[in-house]
Amino acid sequence: xxxxxxxxxxxxxxxxxxxxxxxxxxxxxxxxxxxxxxxxxxxxxxxxxxxxxxxxxxxxxxxxxxxxxxxxxxxxxxxxxxxxxxxxxxxxxxxxxxxxxxxxxxxxxxxxxxxxxxxxxxxxxxxxxxxxxxxxxxxxxxxxxxxxxxxxxxxxxxxxxxxxxxxxxxxxxxxxxxxxxxxxxxxxxxxxxxxxxxxxxxxxxxxxxxxxxxxxxxxxxxxxxxxxxxxxxxxxxxxxxxxxxxxxxxxxxxxxxxxxxxxxxxxxxxxxxxxxxxxxxxxxxxxxxxxxxxxxxxxxxxxxxx
Numbered sequence: 426x427x428x429x430x431x432x433x434x435x436x437x438x439x440x441x442x443x444x445x446x447x448x449x450x451x452x453x454x455x456x457x458x459x460x461x462x463x464x465x466x467x468x469x470x471x472x473x474x475x476x477x478x479x480x481x482x483x484x485x486x487x488x489x490x491x492x493x494x495x496x497x498x499x500x501x502x503x504x505x506x507x508x509x510x511x512x513x514x515x516x517x518x519x520x521x522x523x524x525x526x527x528x529x530x531x532x533x534x535x536x537x538x539x540x541x542x543x544x545x546x547x548x549x550x551x552x553x554x555x556x557x558x559x560x561x562x563x564x565x566x567x568x569x570x571x572x573x574x575x576x577x578x579x580x581x582x583x584x585x586x587x588x589x590x591x592x593x594x595x596x597x598x599x600x601x602x603x604x605x606x607x608x609x610x611x612x613x614x615x616x617x618x619x620x621x622x623x624x625x626x627x628x629x630x631x632x633x634x635x636x637x638x639x640x641x642x643x644x645x646x647x648x649x650x651x652x653x654x655x656x657x658x659x660x661x662x663x664x665x666x667x668x669x670x671x672x673x674x675x676x677x678x679x680x681x682x683x684x685x686x687x688x689x690x691x692x693x694x695x696x697x698x699x700x701x702x703x704x705x706x707x708x709x710x711x712x713x714x715x716x717x718x719x720x721x722x723x724x725x726x727x728x729x730x731x
Contacts, residue, residue, distance in 0.1 A: 426445070426446050427443045427444065427445055427446070427482060428443070428444055428445075428446050428450070428472055429441055429442070429443055429472070429473040429474070429475060429476050429482060429485065430442050430443075430444055430450055430469050430470075430471070430472055430473060430488070431469075431470045431471050431472075431473055432456070432458070432467030432468060432469060432470065433467060433468050433470050434465065434466070434467050434468075434531065435466070435500065435504065435531055436529050436530075436531035436540065436542060436579065437529075437542075437571075437575060437578060437579040438531075438540070438542070438569070439470070439598075440460075440467070440486065441473065441476055441477060441480070441485050441486075442456075442458050442467070442485055442486045442487070442488050443476075443482050443483075443485040443486070443487055443488065444456070444458075444487070444488035445488075448488060448490070448491060450469050450472070450488065450491070451469065452469055452470065452471055453468060453469060454468070454469045454491060455467070455468055455469075455491065455492040455496075455497065456469060456488045456489075456490065456491050456492055457488070457489045457490050457491075457492050457496055457534060458486045458487060458488045458489060459486060459487050459489055460486035462537060462538075463533040463534075463535055463537040463538045464489070464533060464534045464535050465533040465534045465535075465538075466492055466496060466497075466500050466534050496534060499534055500534060503531075503532035503533075503534065503536060504532075506532055506536070507529070507530040507531055507532050507539070508530070510530050510532075510539060510562055511527065511529075511530050513558070513561050513562060514527050514530060514541055514558060515527055517554055517557045517558060517561070518554065520557075521553055521554055521557070523549055523551060523554060524545055524546065524547075524549060525543045525544070525545040525549050525551070525570075526543060526544045526545070527541055527542070527543045528542045528543055528544060528571065528576050528579060528580075529541075529542050529579060530542075532564075536564060537564065537565060538564065538565050538566075538567055539558075539562060539564050539565070539566050539567070540567045540568075540569060541558075541566065541567070541568050541569070542569050542570075542571050542575075542576075542579075543568060543569070543570060543571070544570070544571060544572070544573060544576050545570055549570070551568050554568065555568060573623045573624060573625060574592060574599050574623050574625055574628075575599075576623070577590065577592060577593070577621070577622055577623035578590065578592030578593050578596070579593070580593070581593035582622050584621065584622060585621075585622075590621075590622060591628050591629060591632075592623075592628055596628055596632075599628070600628075600631045600632075601631075602625075602626040602627075602628070602630050602631045603626070604619070604626070606626075606630045606631065606634045607619045607626070607630055609634065609637060609638060609641070610630065610633070610634070610637040610665070611637075611663060611664075611665060612630075637665055640665040640666070640668075641665055643684075644663060644665060644668065644670075644684060645660050645663065645670060645684065645687070645689055646660070646663075647660055647661060647662065647663060648660065648661075649689055649690075650689070650690045651670075651672060651687045651688060651689050651690065652687065652688045652689075652690070653672050653680070653682050653686060653687050654682075654686060655672075655674070655680055656674055657674070657675075658672040658673055658674040658675070659672065659673050660672055660687075661673045661679065668683060668684045668685075669681050669682065669683055669684070670682055670683075670684055670687065672687065
C-alpha cells in the first residue's frame, strides 16, 4: 500500500510524493524520489491523507528509498556546483536584459536538471535564457518564478520580534492572510505594524488569529461605557494579552484597568450579548419571526371561524 507525503527540497520548493508504506517514512526523513527523467532528494514534512484535488496518487513522483551517506554527499557537492552556476545565470540575465532577479539554483541528485528560482513583477519571456544556460552549463534548465514570501523564507532573517523568521523555520506553507485578521487582533493598520520583512502581511496574523479570537470573547470592546473604581467612562483601548483596558473619563483623563476591575453598563452588556447570539445563530431572528407569524395566523383563523 502506498502513502502520500509532503516533501520540501533544498531550494525551498515543495511537492507531493507517493511512497510504499514499507519505507516507514516519518517527518524529517531525507528520501530519494524519481520525477519524470531525474532523481532528487527531499525532506519529509508530513504525511498527507490523500493527494491534492489536481492529481491522483498514481500520478505523483515515486519515493525510491531513504537517503544514505552517498546520496547526502552527492547533495552537498551539488549544492556547491549550484552556487558556482549562479554567476553564469546572473551574467546571461544581464546580457539579455531580462526584468528578473535570480534567487537560487538547485541541481537534482543526478545533475540531469538545474532549477533556477527567480522573482519578477510580471511574466517574463525567458525562452532565450533557457537556451543559453543549457548551452553554457551543459544540462537541462528549468526556470521557476516564485513570490517574495518564498524568497524571504529561503533567504532567512530576523523578524521585528527579534526571532528568526517563521517562514524560514517552522512555517512550511503560506496561507491566505487579510487585513481583517489584523483588525480583530487590535493592531494598528499601518504598513510598518502589520507587514513582515518580505513586505507582505505578517504570517503570524494567520496562525495567531484563532488565539486572539478566543481571548476577545470575554473582553469588552472599544467604545463601550463602563464603571470603574475611579468612576464612569468609555473604553478607548484594550490589550487582549494582558487583559487590560484603557478607560477615558469625561475630563479626558485616561487610566488603565484590568478587565476584572470594571463593569459594563447593563444596556451595553445586554446589547453586546444579543449581538453575539445573533451572529452565532443567524437563523434565530428569522425563526422567531416565522413563529410569531404562525401564532398571528392561528388567532386570525379562530376569529374567522367564530
